[in-house]
Amino acid sequence: MKIIVSAFSSLYTDQRIEKVCETLYKNGYEIVLIGNDWGGAGEMQRPYQFSRIRHSSSSLKSAYPEFNWKLYKELKKNADKNTILLANDLDALLPNVLISKKLNIPLVFDSHEIFTEMPAIQGRFTQKIWRLLEKRLVPNIRYMMTESQSYAEWFSAKYHVNPVVVRNIPRRITEPVEIPNNNPKIILYQGVINQSRGIPQAILATHFLDNVIFKIVGDGPKRIEYEELVRKENLGNKVEFLGKLIPTELRKITKTADVALSLEENGGVSYLYSLPNKVADSVQARVPLVLINFPEMVRVYHQFKVGELIENHDPKNIADKIKVVLEKGRAFYQPELKKAAAALCWEQEESKIISLFKKVIAENF
Incomplete structure (x- = not known):
């Protein structure tokens, strides 16, 4: 057929x-x-x-x-x-x-x-x-x-x-997880660089964070605007744009992060009701997340405590939740991430x- x-x-x-x-x-x-x-x-x-x-x-x-x-x-x-x-x-x-x-x-x-x-x-x-x-x-x-x-x-x-x-979720990663000892700590956004993704607020959040590098992987219509925001805010030493990567290269980057972000804004029900694939990508890489409290992400969070939830996009609030994850460390979240990885995989x-x-x-x- x-x-x-x-x-x-x-x-x-x-x-x-x-x-x-x-x-x-x-x-x-x-x-x-x-x-x-x-x-x-x-x-x-x-x-x-x-x-x-x-x-x-x-x-x-x-x-x-x-x-x-x-x-x-x-x-x-x-x-x-x-x-x-x-x-x-x-x-x-x-x-x-x-x-x-x-x-x-x-x-x-x-x-x-x-x-x-x-x-x-x-x-x-x-x-x-x-x-x-x-x-x-x-x-x-x-x-x-x-x-x-x-x-x-x-x-x-x-x-x-x-x-x-x-669900648009990745294949299960079964090899042992190696938690890197990053200095500075790595914050990760992966996906299209577009409006209503919480990217500018996350960029501004780095004002409140020390010893971090915010890596933005992807491309899109808002990239030039957000790069200009980084220059305007003098955050070039904290924010790095890596461009679009093929899936195999992206997975290598994801594994190195200390915390990943999924901070979509309510720009309509398409975003409000989404379960971004970067959530499951991070889970499979055993990387804890800071998540916005949208229905599908709350559904995951209530099943598996894979990170921390935020209620709004205030940069200081985002920074505070990132600090919580970084202070607890990746090892703290591994038991829940392991359980989530068994459920949030393409094989299911x-x-x-x-x-x-x-x-x-x-x-x-």
């Missing part, structure tokens, strides 16, 4: 798509992966077929329709009666719906987030367009996955769909994916 997986995404760094494809490939499915070259096309090696749509657009406003049109043609060329379509996020859904109807083949929708509620499009005209598309397409989705229980509840309440929750999610696709086959072929 062939599965065509498509996404307006950097296949080079998208860990969720890589893990889903690997799980399906290992279970005997033929995988055809289609992404694009927006934001770059790093060299990749995969055991299955993949391709990236080339863009001529210079802005996202025109890149989205260009991608959707070209994706439609690619799906039409590659799909047949023995195909399952797997669309990742709303920005790749329309061509998949059209081809699904045209060929009468099943479609699985994997919503990595609540796309229409992302901070980057809040209050913009494009948000109205995406909401209209969501309203037209999502209620008719028969098979769906999403990344958190809160997301699933939101989609169910709004569109009466029933998503399977497949794979059976849900396989069960969903077996159901798709049983009901359609």
